[in-house]
Amino acid sequence: MSSEVADQVACTAAVLSKTPDAAVVSNLGVASYVLAGVEDRPLNFYLWNSMGVTTAVGLGVALGTDRQVTVLDGDGSTLMGLGALATVAEADPPNLVIVVWDNRAFATTGGQETLSGTADLAAIAAGAGLEAYEAESDAAFERRYAEAVAHDGAAVVVCRVEAIDPDSRPPADYAHVKRRFREAMTD
Amino acid sequence: MTWRDEIVSALAATDIDVVAYLPDTPLGPLLDRLEETDVRIVPVAREEEAVGVLSGAWLAGERGALLCQSSGLATAINGLASLAVPAGIPFVAFVTRRGGPGEFNRAQVPFGYAMEDVLDAIGIRTASLSHPGDVERYAELAAESAFATDSPYVLILEPTLTGVKDEF
Numbered sequence: 596m597s598s599e600v601a602d603q604v605a606c607t608a609a610v611l612s613k614t615p616d617a618a619v620v621s622n623l624g625v626a627s628y629v630l631a632g633v634e635d636r637p638l639n640f641y642l643w644n645s646m647g648v649t650t651a652v653g654l655g656v657a658l659g660t661d662r663q664v665t666v667l668d669g670d671g672s673t674l675m676g677l678g679a680l681a682t683v684a685e686a687d688p689p690n691l692v693i694v695v696w697d698n699r700a701f702a703t704t705g706g707q708e709t710l711s712g713t714a715d716l717a718a719i720a721a722g723a724g725l726e727a728y729e730a731e732s733d734a735a736f737e738r739r740y741a742e743a744v745a746h747d748g749a750a751v752v753v754c755r756v757e758a759i760d761p762d763s764r765p766p767a768d769y770a771h772v773k774r775r776f777r778e779a780m781t782d
Numbered sequence: 783m784t785w786r787d788e789i790v791s792a793l794a795a796t797d798i799d800v801v802a803y804l805p806d807t808p809l810g811p812l813l814d815r816l817e818e819t820d821v822r823i824v825p826v827a828r829e830e831e832a833v834g835v836l837s838g839a840w841l842a843g844e845r846g847a848l849l850c851q852s853s854g855l856a857t858a859i860n861g862l863a864s865l866a867v868p869a870g871i872p873f874v875a876f877v878t879r880r881g882g883p884g885e886f887n888r889a890q891v892p893f894g895y896a897m898e899d900v901l902d903a904i905g906i907r908t909a910s911l912s913h914p915g916d917v918e919r920y921a922e923l924a925a926e927s928a929f930a931t932d933s934p935y936v937l938i939l940e941p942t943l944t945g946v947k948d949e950f
Contacts, residue, residue, distance in 0.1 A: 651838070678828045
């Protein structure tokens with residue numbers, strides 16, 4: 596068990612700072628809550644459900660644009676849809692980075708442990724054929740995220756974070772979130 | 783014109799940019815045909831991912847189509863019910879039905895038989911296609927209606943159209 600972990604809020608802010616024009620697709624729960632709290636922007640697509648499908652949505656967006664696309668997924672959601680890593684590796688869009696916030700917990704349902712204490716998500720991503728990075732501090736995340744964005748192919752950054760319970764929420768109107776995102780993408 | 787030609791033509795006529803798929807025996811030659819067109823083809827590991835990929839394509843301004851077997855659509859119900867329907871994200875699906883007339887495999891029967899009921903219960907329209915000659919018109923109308931109404935539309939390709947898997 597690592598003693599150091601990164602701050603998910605600071606690292607989410609670092610994503611928007613490094614790639615301000617990125618389309619960002621965020622997993623249900625904490626990933627979306629934090630993103631909405633850092634900045635609720637038209638180019639954020641927050642999932643309100645569909646755990647395990649977040650990365651696939653990001654892949655679909657990335658294949659349809661030249662813009663940087665960043666997925667903010669969670670360890671539980673990634674474990675639920677591991678096959679998607681193989682799907683992403685096969686398509687390999689160079690503009691796609693998948694950040695996995697690994698808090699080792701189902702944070703929105705009471706913090707029950709996920710399987711990521713045992714499963715090595717970065718090794719699984721690498722085994723699927725993806726460029727994979729790991730980070731366990733804010734500074735390391737910033738470096739790894741920059742490398743992942745620069746990488747000429749799809750890349751994954753698994754970032755070890757503390758389980759947090761933020762108060763911020765994305766807009767609840769799902770159709771509005773969709774329409775706002777699509778209009779920003781097709782402007 | 784075969785039913786496969788009709789689908790290729792309908793996808794072009796309705797400006798489909800991307801096809802996500804898992805194969806089925808009758809869909810193999812259709813996928814070969816689509817490889818020769820400008821459509822982007824995305825193979826997925828599990829059909830629910832295709833719902834995600836096609837939703838992402840729509841979010842990026844594109845139009846998508848799903849190709850899979852009925853047993854595969856069963857794995858996609860969560861993505862349909864918790865993303866495409868509540869967010870209002872359209873695509874057209876071509877789903878080969880197992881479990882109908884000519885089926886030998888009882889494991890294909892429950893979902894293959896209940897597919898329309900399950901989709902109906904979550905608010906997704908379906909149409910059953912069993913006659914060559916009808917396919918292109920239905921496919922074009924279903925796709926245009928999907929994109930006009932922000933909802934998925936599932937076209938079921940019956941074994942009487944695509945051929946029965948012969949294991950008797």
